[in-house]
Amino acid sequence: MDDRAAGSPGGRAAHVALFAGLGIALILICLGSAALGQYGIGFGDVAASILRRLTGPLGLGHPVDDPFAESALWQIRLPRVTMSLIVGAVLATAGALMQGVFGNPLAEPGVVGVSAGAALGAAVVIVTGLDVLGQFTVPTAAFLAGLTAVLLVYAFSRANGRTEVVTLVLTGVAINAVAGAGLAFCMFFGSQTARDQIVFWQLGSLNGSRWTYVFSIAPFALIGLVGACLLARRLDLLALGDRAARHLGVDVERLRVTSIVLIAVMAAAAVAFSGIIGFVGLVVPHLVRMVVGPGHRVLIPASMLGGAVLLAAADVVARTAIAYADLPIGMLTAAVGGPFFFWLLRNTRARAGGWI
Incomplete structure (x- = not known):
């Protein structure tokens, strides 16, 4: 047994070091992301302005001297920073849940469609021009369609009161193919403007994030993140195998269903407001597992x-790498995640002697 999983002093030290490092990185990246941009704001001013808002009547901190900079900080940059933290945390957590349920470090939320x-x-909304909910029309349609796809995957893969993991994966592949065909159909019949919007949405971006969007995604993210933590111990037991987990009192089918629902809610909410951002749910859990072991708690x-840190850092690069340009963040995560996935694939095959 891995000494980290057994709670040895070395394992506890690794856990403390990891959380401390991630916490410090999170604070520094958040301050840096809020300060950097085409209109520069000092790190000290950012920290003082945030401290002032957090402490309220205590009177600590101070607003940025330039009213325009203060407005840009709170109306544009901080909503985007907050959205990057939520989306990154949600996607990485969904990936960790997916890998725990499937028992495979190569799984990620996109598998279930x-x-x-x-x-x-x-x-569909972009091509048809529907606007029944104003600025929330596209995110709402994306959220509902993402949930529907997952429910279809689960319904089609369930037989005799049970859901087999292999069947679930293969059904997800089929649903992904059907959805891909529908997407191609929309792009073929859509206008050039609609095509450009669809392509940009598929590449993923946090541009245009507002507090209203943050408050819309926050409840779904909170439910998913808290639910994932509550399932951690049972996922550890599931790693022993279905039969052993049942003998230890785990309702394996209910655990899988609950996990899939949480994955669907989190991933659909994240994708609805950010577009498709790949590889976060694959890369982050695997890197964390390499440091602290497989224990889900x-x-x-x-x-x-880790997901929050990664996506916040990627968003800084997306905003600042090219002057007066906002790169699609999904492109950046794919550029890093693709080679990592290839390395992971080769490494897994080398250790296992091939796929079973």
């Missing part, structure tokens, strides 16, 4: 922090 379904829902909260 949530990303493809959300993309199709958004594309540490893996899940560490993945939350």
Whole structure:
């Protein structure tokens, strides 16, 4: 047994070091992300302005001297920073849950069709020009379509009161293919403007994040993150195998259903407001697992922090890498995650001697 999983002093030290490092990185990246941009704001001014808002009547801190900078900080940059933290934490946690349920470090939320379904829902609204909910029309359609795709995957893969993991994965592949065909259909019949919107949405971006969007996604994120932490101990038991987990009192089918529902809610909410951002749910849990081992009681909260740090850092690069340009954040995560996935694939095959 891994000494980290057994709670040895070395394992506890690794856990403390990891959480401390992630916490410090999170604070520094948040301050840096809020300060950096085409209109520069000092790090000290950012920290003082945030401190002033947090402490309220205590009178600590102070607003930025430039009223325009103060407004830009609170109306544009901080909502985007907050959205990057939520989306990153949600995607990484969904990935950790997915890998725990499937028992495979190569699994990620897109396997169950949530990303493809959300993309199709958004594309239908964009092409048809529906605007029944104003600025929330596209995110709402994407959220509902992503949930629907996951429910279809679960319904089609269930037989005799049970859901087999292999059947679930293969059904997800089929649903992804159908959603991809629908997306191509929308792009073929849509106008050039609609096509451009669909392509940009598929690449993922946090541009245009507002506090209203943050408050809309926050309840779904909170439910998913808290639920994932509550499932951590049972996921550790599930790692022993279905039969052993049942003997230890785990309702395996209920655990899988609950996990899939939480994954669907979190991933659909994240994708609805940010577009498709790949590889966060794959890379972060695996990197955390390499540091602290497979125990989900540490893996899940560490993945939350790691995902938030990764996406916030990627968003800084997206905003500042090219002057007066905002790169699609999904492109950046794919550029890093793709080579990592290839390395992970080769490494897994080398250790296992091939796929079973």
